Amino acid sequence: MAQPATSISARLPEALKDAGIAAFISLALFVFIVGIRTLDDPGVLLLEPRPWLLAGAVGSVFIGRLILNLFFWSGTEAEDALTSALAPVGRAFGRISPWLTPALVAFAVLLPFMPFTDRYILDVSIMVMTYIMLGWGLNVVVGLAGLLDLGYVAFYAVGAYSYALIATHFGLSFWVSLPLAGLLAGLWGIILGFPVLRLRGDYLAIVTLAFGEMIRIVLINWYSLTNGPDGISRIPRPTFFGLELTRRGDPSFHEFFGIPYSPLNRIIYLFYIILALALLTNFVTSRLRRLPLGRAWEALREDEIACRSLGINTRNTKLTAFAIGAMFGGFAGSFFATRQGFISPESFTFIESAIILAIVVLGGMGSQIGVVIAAIVMIGGFELFRELEQYRMLMFGLAMVIIMIWRPRGLITSREPSVYLKEKKAVSGDLVQEGKG
């Protein structure tokens, strides 16, 4: 190992210690992942130890860390260096943010007619838009009311199954079933919320997590209603005022308007449906934020005891947040069912809840535009790196770590006041509470 120059010898002991700790952590991490390789010999599982590779990995962490400590980092200000390096990005974002919302909406509306738009881009956009809507829905619960809900996918599932069952059994159209599915999901929000919302903080998180799993397990096992793991297929597609967007519809969209048939028509139509649903979600939540109900949600997140002393019925207020969030989840679920045409419990696993929650947290709790950016980055970025196969998880992890260091409270941290006397000043995110359930 190369000995460092004498001019930095003062920092050497500290740097050696730090590098030693890093090497030890990497040893603990790598010993099973890199140090041992499993070989699948017919009939038996063989373990092949790879000490040199392990030594190489740990050694490179040690040397790399030492070099960084001695030559690049002054003291322990690694985080500060990264923060200050990325600060201009944040400032630039602050300047463009007033134009960002209209620009994004305009882009979304025009997207299907852009020259570069193809089936793939539309499919990804629909997926991103679904997650934006889910993020906005969950934002009511987590971002505004400060209730950590790890089982949001339950309401997504209730919405999807409600639509699938109503449509296949009663033959109701998408536009009739959609509000019904939303209402059912909202009702389930109240039913689940009623016992759960007595709990706070970590306990609430665990119980909502359990409820999310319970819904999925019920869906798997209630074979007579949900068709169990086989799922529900042949879910009707949405119609355009009764016109079907298929080649041989009766009546069909392309014949009615006298345009050539294109399978893209249906995708474009789906895109506009989810865009409209997402914008509706955004409109309702932004509006509610400025109403006493939304203000009470935020007050609840700030200080529940003070809310009670001001005569706010905290249980009912939490329930409304839960129900409204669940309702939007239900709408998104119906859309998911009609888009896929087939649903099964496998689409509603915990990882979905985790992704939606990650979008909300990454975007900055309570920020509407933050959710959009986070959804585009997370879902879109995930698709973009599809060629990287398993390494995209690595990229994803790296991105998460950078965000945690740079913006521990999410991309957009400032809070916009719901009412003002003279001028609207954004509230710094450092002052805003995250809520304890």
Add this chain to the structure above:
Amino acid sequence: MTTLWEKNPILRVSHLTMRFGGLVAIDNLSFDTGRNDITALIGPNGAGKTTVFNCLTGFYKPTEGMIQLTHDDGSEFLLERLDDHVIARRARVARTFQNIRLFGGMTVLENLMVAQHNPLVHASRFAIAGLFGLSGYRTAEREAVELAKHWLEKIDLVDRADDPAADLPYGAQRRLEIARSMCMKPLLLCLDEPAAGLNPRESDQLNQLLLDIRDEEKIAILLIEHDMSVVMEISDHIAVLDYGIKISDGTPEFIRADPHVIAAYLGVEDEEVA
């Protein structure tokens, strides 16, 4: 001793007892709070004053006893039976906290708007009319902002209405918490150590604010306070608590001379008290 506050009290606490396991925090406490009086509840640290407040405002359910609140129109509320938010909303009891509980991430004005939650929710028809921007709600909101502005002028914070509450200096936060309680239009205002941490000038302003509230709003104030300059100057009636037991009850002049009170505060042996 029949005194003014016993004739037609707004609040009558009778035989209030609060036990936490083996600890008796309040023991058989009875006192009255006069209508339109400033009543002070004093006593050494750990005497059970804040526990009394928590019982009054429904945060604790008392083990025994009755807490009776009578409005001017004669309607009566038994506070020990009601939930905290019902006490605030229907019995119209407002309170502040020893460790200030503002909504720090919300602006000063928003804090005062949250205090008017119930009338506003009603005006917004449980958010449905508000969602469609109907005029009934807009009028109600304008009135709520006016009320908030009135109290901001009272506490001298109009210029900071759009700043986050957590950015205010300590004294201003104390005043804001009182203003927030007043936005609920309470009939009984309970203040838990409103002068704690204030400098003498702020303390004087607070006295004036409390006297103004009593005289202009015609409501009753019940306060816990350690700062004797505040207590003696503005109180109409003082009750003294020590180890959960009421040791004295009377006018400030009476309390000042009471040997029991002096003993409790200065730590004189029991035998020396006549």
